[in-house]
Amino acid sequence: MLKAEHLSFQIGRQTLIDDVSLTLLPGEFTMVLGPNGAGKSTLLKLLTGTETPKTGQIYYGDQPLPSIPLSIQARQKAVLSQLLSLPFDLSVSEVVMMGRYPYFDLNPTVQDIQIADSCLEAVGMFSFKTRAFASLSGGEKQKVHLARVLAQLYRQPGDESVKYLFLDEPISALDIHYQHQILGLVRELATKNMVVFVIVHDINLALQYADNVILMDQGRIFNIGIPEQVLNTNAIETVFKIRPYFITHPETGRRVMIY
Numbered sequence: 490m491l492k493a494e495h496l497s498f499q500i501g502r503q504t505l506i507d508d509v510s511l512t513l514l515p516g517e518f519t520m521v522l523g524p525n526g527a528g529k530s531t532l533l534k535l536l537t538g539t540e541t542p543k544t545g546q547i548y549y550g551d552q553p554l555p556s557i558p559l560s561i562q563a564r565q566k567a568v569l570s571q572l573l574s575l576p577f578d579l580s581v582s583e584v585v586m587m588g589r590y591p592y593f594d595l596n597p598t599v600q601d602i603q604i605a606d607s608c609l610e611a612v613g614m615f616s617f618k619t620r621a622f623a624s625l626s627g628g629e630k631q632k633v634h635l636a637r638v639l640a641q642l643y644r645q646p647g648d649e650s651v652k653y654l655f656l657d658e659p660i661s662a663l664d665i666h667y668q669h670q671i672l673g674l675v676r677e678l679a680t681k682n683m684v685v686f687v688i689v690h691d692i693n694l695a696l697q698y699a700d701n702v703i704l705m706d707q708g709r710i711f712n713i714g715i716p717e718q719v720l721n722t723n724a725i726e727t728v729f730k731i732r733p734y735f736i737t738h739p740e741t742g743r744r745v746m747i748y
């Protein structure tokens with residue numbers, strides 16, 4: 490479980506996060522939505538320890554996040570940020586192997602290599618293994634970084650500890666086939682004792698995949714709960730300033746938003 494209590498964060502005089510409290514449970518796929526500048530990425534940075542809140546506490550299980558050694562954090566928590574480019578000239582397999590750094594000293598083991606390969610396979614990028622990362626398209630880079638975080642949280646047999654996965658707009662550059670493939674993969678991971686926090690902009694994908702939705706606005710949580718309740722007409726109109734309409738998917742019976 491991840492618990493955050495009364496988080497606030499400021500830069501200069503601007504309050505980016507204003508008294509945010511939440512509980513995220515392993516097994517639940519949490520999606521975070523909200524307009525540009527609502528504070529979604531900033532909240533992710535606080536929850537992952539990249540930034541330190543001005544007030545408030547974050548607990549992973551019953552441990553305050555700052556008290557957990559970084560070497561332990563690296564094996565339980567993985568983060569995919571919006572920044573996809575890398576300052577070094579690395580191959581695709583070297584980028585994915587970065588996810589295994591917390592597990593080996595000097596050289597990756599055969600098992601690390603197998604894990605990295607299987608994660609590349611899972612995101613449909615195995616055939617790009619030897620390519621220069623810098624030469625990939627935006628969507629291909631996004632998939633390789635996803636393979637990196639999957640490799641970081643890869644569960645060894647017998648490891649039943651809670652893992653924490655944070656993805657900041659992981660599908661923004663992906664075509665619709667891969668949007669669904671990756672979200673399906675992440676939903677499957679969530680069921681395996683993982684806390685999953687994913688920022689997206691697509692309301693219909695949240696309605697389709699999320700167990701739990703956090704709707705943010707102006708540095709605060711506007712609403713949190715099950716998707717159909719949180720993403721209602723009034724909330725969408727208030728937060729996104731657009732009037733939505735909902736129809737029923739002819740095959741699945743699911744709620745779909747149009748506007």
Ligand SMILES: Nc1ncnc2c1ncn2[C@@H]1O[C@H](COP(=O)(O)OP(=O)(O)OP(=O)(O)O)[C@@H](O)[C@H]1O
Binds near residue numbers: 503523525527529
């Ligand atoms: N280093 C910084 N200095 C000043 N302002 C910042 C800084 N980082 C973020 N902000 C501001 O904080 C607010 C929240 O930013 P944040 O990136 O968390 O928004 P977001 O909800 O993730 O937005 P988007 O959907 O556009 O990615 C924005 O107004 C942003 O301009």
